[in-house]
Amino acid sequence: MSLRYEYAVETEDLAKYYVMGPVTVRALDGVSVKIRRSEYLSIMGPSGSGKTTFFNMVGGLDRPTRGKVFIDEVDIASLDAYELAWLRAKKIGYIFQTFNLIPVLTAMENVTLPMVFTGVEREERLRRAREMLTRVGLGERLDHKPGELSGGQQQRVAIARALVNDPVIVLADEPTGNLDLHTGLEIINLLKTLNTEKKVTIINATHDLKMIDVSDRIFWLRDGKIERIETRAEVAVKEVE
């Protein structure tokens, strides 16, 4: 992985408005941030503050009303459909609250799928999927379908799937939202370990305060705006006070 760019993600005055009849919801309203490579970042804020909207815009899953998103210094609005698909396949890994695994595919098949789109050789695909699943602790569950796995195990499959193409960024939207306290903590620690090991940038939208302990920085979002940005040290100091 090259370290040519200091920032994995930059946004410039990013905004998304939803017009619903007479009402305009400003889901995201002028967010300008820079996210460094290999940073572990959490985006926190109350329900409806725009976390998921931010996730969608940065991930190239939806178009902003205004503003720009740069991934590796490329403005993603300038990409054609072909390049955008490549961005999603190769540069970004997605993790969702509801896991979003393909129900009819086994853990192995779910993890190999992104490598189909990036054109990895069949043998290599299987090798890497097995390695990645073993890495997240599911070496014994390769041939299980999502329905045969617990929530925590499904999220591990999703994490393996998100990381198997060695992305620059992993975007997670409430990855622990559907998990109990203990399992949630395991997932948080797994993400942190992978962040350190693979130097992958991790961006987490979350309500989960456990996430603060592993985050390098925290963006506090309110009503679609960045309220404040804190480092872990600053949050810790405040807790002591």
Next chain:
Amino acid sequence: MSREEGVKFPLSEAFSFSLESIKRRFGRALVTMASIVLGISFLTFLLTTGRIVSVLYGEGSGVAVQFYQLWMAVIALLICSVGIVNSMLMSVTERYKEIGTMKCLGAMNTHVLEIFLIEALLLGLIGGGIGAVAGWTIATVWQAFTQASPVNIFMVSASLWTEFNTSNPLLLLANPLIGIALSVVIALLAALAPAYIAAKLSPTEALRYEV
């Protein structure tokens, strides 16, 4: 970004993905296929009966029978099309979330469309094949029993044999083949609209959709 870096989804991958998808959702595939099998077997039954009757009683009688039967066949096809359209629509919409996920993993609109059209093609071929064989067999056996005089049976088999040997072997299979071809066309047309709409959804729209 150079073109070598672009996403790939060769036809062979699309084909095996679609095939697996049918196999593993066999219940759903059966529902879709049931209406195809019924419609096509009825159509083939009518066409084959008309053919046999015209062999037995001469071309003239066959034309009259066939005209009346063709009319019934059209109605049967319309009813079966409604069934197919409905089950295709269901099977696409219940997979919106999967489509959204695939798009996050790098699938392009054309790839999504490909997957669904190949599935429709396979369902059309299999369903149409079963329906055509069933319709043809039932018609032939039925005629053999109801028209059962040795002379008649001899005439039918002799004429089938002649067709097979002299003119064109395909004539013997014409009715089942018409049935299968129609089945594939109807299945593809039925899948086209919902698949096209689904393929064009943005990942967020597709993911938000709850069945």
